[in-house]
Amino acid sequence: MNILITGATGFLGTQLTQKLVNDSHHVYLLVRNRKKLEPLYQSLTDEQQELVHVVEGDLLQAELGITPEQKTALQGQIDALYHTAAYLSFDEAERDLVFDINLYGTKRALAFAKSIGVKTFIHVSTAYTLGEATTGYENLHPTDGAFVNTYEESKCFAEHEVMAEQDNLKTVIVRPAIIIGNSQSGEADTTFGLYGILRTVYLLKKRAQRKSDDHIFHLLIEEDTVSNLVPVDFVIDVLHASLTHGQAGTIYHATNPNPPTNGEIFTAIKEGMDFDQVKIVSYDEKGELSEEEQRLNQPLEVFKQYLNRSITFDRKNVKALLNQTNQQDLNMDHDMLLRIVDGFLEEQ
Known part of the structure; x- marks a missing residue:
């Protein structure tokens, strides 16, 4: 498949790219600065690097800042778009920027996906769009509830935008909980939580x-x-499974069954x-x-x-997805x- 990824230089985006090229997919990485891809290239073989294609752009701009020439080259060529880009900030002073990236950036990504004929749009959200509730279900949460912070609020609104496009795209939402390092190596690139x-x-x-x-x-x-901790490789497994077996209009909780x-x-x-x-x-x-x-x-x-x-997350959808792809559920010991x-x- 040909797969476009936003947020490709982030912790999750980098790991996802490595997983996809390992499966011989061609990945198109939306980046503002090519230099930020150097660590990724260093982790890939020469053969895998040939599967990586750089698309210069900016989530904050119309058409994702992609040139008309590049857009023409992508027209009808992208099978799926993983929207992993987000701005993780709890600072109310940055509310406008948080919404511009997390909500309006998602709307721009959706519009671009439709304009070039993308078939599947996989949106990476957060398990905490439930606001102050203590039970999270694998469906949309209301946008008029009480949210813990601006980040959660912006991601909740973005989910509604994604699901509103079901008639135009196969839309899937994956909601990770608190992402930590790799379950085997412990390798991480995050300062959160x-x-x-x-x-x-x-x-x-x-x-x-x-x-x-x-x-x-x-x-x-x-x-x-x-604390609902989830290793990054488990989240990647759920994202990867959603590419081939994700059901349209479905939300999957990439959460810990026994946190x-x-x-x-x-x-x-x-x-x-x-x-x-x-x-x-x-x-x-x-x-x-x-x-x-x-x-x-x-x-x-x-x-x-x-x-x-303590929050309880419904996991019926994600358990079915893992069963379909013969993958083990998370067992954090x-x-x-x-x-x-x-x-x-x-x-x-």
Whole structure:
């Protein structure tokens, strides 16, 4: 197949590209800057590189910033478009930019897909378009609900735009939960969620070693709450399966069927870092933290709603998809969590 990918230089887009060229698909990568593709090319063989085609453009521009000549060359040639590009920001001051990329960028991608005769449009959303609810279903969530942040709101609106095009395109939505590194290698390229915690604990250990300090540091995270972590390779498997077996107008939750509790995650972090001088405590104990500890916890505030709220995700559609493609569902155990921690440490 010939497959166009937006967001190709991102963590998910890069992994997806590698998966597709491994299957001998031709991939067309929408990029603003060719230099950002250098790490991707370095990971591919010479034969695989011949399957990669660069399409210079910009999601913020009409026609995706693609020249008329390039558009003509793509006309009728693209079988599927993976829309992975997004702007992950929780900063309300960036609301206009978040919506311009996540909502209006999606509308521009849909319009371009229709104009060149793309058959299948696979949209990468987020499992957190459910807003403040605690149960997420594999259908569209209302756009007039209460959202945790601008990012979630913009992605919810974008989903409605995608599904509104069902008469013109085969549209599929894949909703990943909190993406982490590769389940086997631990390799990652993200600072979101879990990695903010890993970075905090890592710096605390360095500080304790430097000062020969045996102080116990307290982080505000609810021990029994589950965090829906999903390794990037599992998300890629779901995206890949949706290319061949995804049903039109269907939403798939690329979520963890048995997500770990924060207590289990921290057990793995402390073991993997060989550092016991950190303890997680409930937000009920926030007033008992020292001023220094309150400062240490400040960077984690942005992830509070993701690390301290247990959410149940319906997975009927994704389980059927995995069964159709004979793929195993995610089974995250302690050893996998340790590999994720080790992958983080190797990058430090």
